[in-house]
Amino acid sequence: MxxxxxxxxxxxxxxxxxxxxxxxxxxxxxxxxxxxxxxxxxxxxxxxxxxxxxxxxxxxxxxxxxxxxxxxxxxxxxxxxxxxxxxxxxxxEGVVKANPGLDITAPKAPRRLPETLDADAMGRLLDIRVDHPLATRDRAIMELFYSSGLRLQELASLDLVDVDLAEGMVRVTGKGAKTRIVPVGEKARAALRDWLKVRPQLEKTPSNAMFIGRTGRPLSTRNIQARVTYWARRLGLPQSVSPHTFRHSFATHLLESSGDLRAVQELLGHSDIGTTQIYTHLDFQHLARIYDQAHPRARKRR
The missing domain is CATH 1.10.150 (DNA polymerase; domain 1)
Incomplete structure (x- = not known):
């Protein structure tokens, strides 16, 4: 004992x-x-x-x-x-005089680059057939993930009042209860409008939650994760896809197009730009592939 x-x-x-x-x-x-x-x-x-x-x-x-x-x-x-x-x-609180863990370091973990989807694979995933309210909801969820780079918990916590479709903005409460305003693209706005038209079919009792399930209750993070996995498998995508895959793809594609690391940091809600810098590694890999394919001195002799 x-x-x-x-x-x-x-x-x-x-x-x-x-x-x-x-x-x-x-x-x-x-x-x-x-x-x-x-x-x-x-x-x-x-x-x-x-x-x-x-x-x-x-x-x-x-x-x-x-x-x-x-x-x-x-x-x-x-x-x-x-x-x-x-x-x-x-x-x-005065219980101890010093923090015994301050000078203790753990073994370094290998730096893992996040998995992303290229634009074609993302397009396949977002182009699902919406012949049922649940499919309409799921497309809106995935469009919003990719459009705005939200964390899973942030999306699951959204209320109806947090999304302004007229202005194309969503108010997000992130880590540490910090609030930020993030743009919502037109494709995501259209998907959300479609969802809001059919949402009353699932609402059993009044609910403020943006995304609800077939019972009318707010979707949990686990529910959302399961639906994303379901669609990725159904469409035969060759890699595992999670809500974070959308966030990583959002950041990577935005950085590839703009090169503005600070803007990506603000959109993702990172307090430290060092967290955002991992996407510069992904961006460099993208540039390196283009270089290898295009530069006369980089191409391998066949």
Whole structure:
């Protein structure tokens, strides 16, 4: 049986701090909770009964144990980030004097470039047959994803009042409860108009949600993910497609056309331009392919 660990009440207070003070999404809080439970189990096994007794040695041992168990570098990074976040809160509340995770680094994860669809594949996916209200809804969802580069949670949280079709804009609440206004293209506006015409057929009781299911309830993130996967498979696309594929494709295609990294950063809602810079790698790959195909000194002899 595990020994008693530090006071769990502080974990609950920290989670409430994330929910109500920082106003993080329910999914983000759930992920933080899962990651910190791994730390709490470790501390119980190590017989550490006080938050103030946790030091850098414990944190290093925690990270090493995750590594030995085969956890991916990104998972270790995420769990150390949750640890640092928790202890920053405990420092603020006077429970501990210092944050033991500040100087501990996780193994570096290989940089993965996001998967995207080219314009032709995207066109195939968006050109679905809309012979049913659900198909009409799904096309509107995918058009809006690609038109405006929304995150999955952002789209799932949209209310009817958030979309202004006359002005071609959508008001989005992103990470950290930050609000931004994003343009909506004409194709997406037309798809949304079509959806709003048939939406009453699914609405059982009054709902403010932009996207609802066959029961009339707001679509969950899992529902939306499943519908995107369904259409990609039905159309025989050769790669896995997720809501984030639309966001990555939006950013990549926009950057290829405009070269304006700052504009893409604002449209995506990234607080740090370093996050957006991954798309410059994709843009360079695109340019390199064109160079290889077109430059006389780059082409391989056949």
């Amino acid at each position: 595990n020994a008693a660990g530090p006071d769990r009440n502080w974990l609950n207070r920290w989670l409430d701090h994330l929910r109500f003070e920082r106003r993080l999404s329910a999914l983000t809080v759930k992920n933080y909770h899962r990651d910190i439970e791994a730390l709490y189990t470790f501390l119980c096994n190590a017989e550490v009964g006080d938050w103030a007794a946790v030091d850098g040695g414990h944190v290093r041992s925690f990270a090493a144990r995750l590594h030995r168990r085969g956890q991916a570098p990104r998972t270790i990074q995420r769990r150390l980030a949750a640890l640092r976040n928790l202890f920053a809160y405990l420092v603020r």
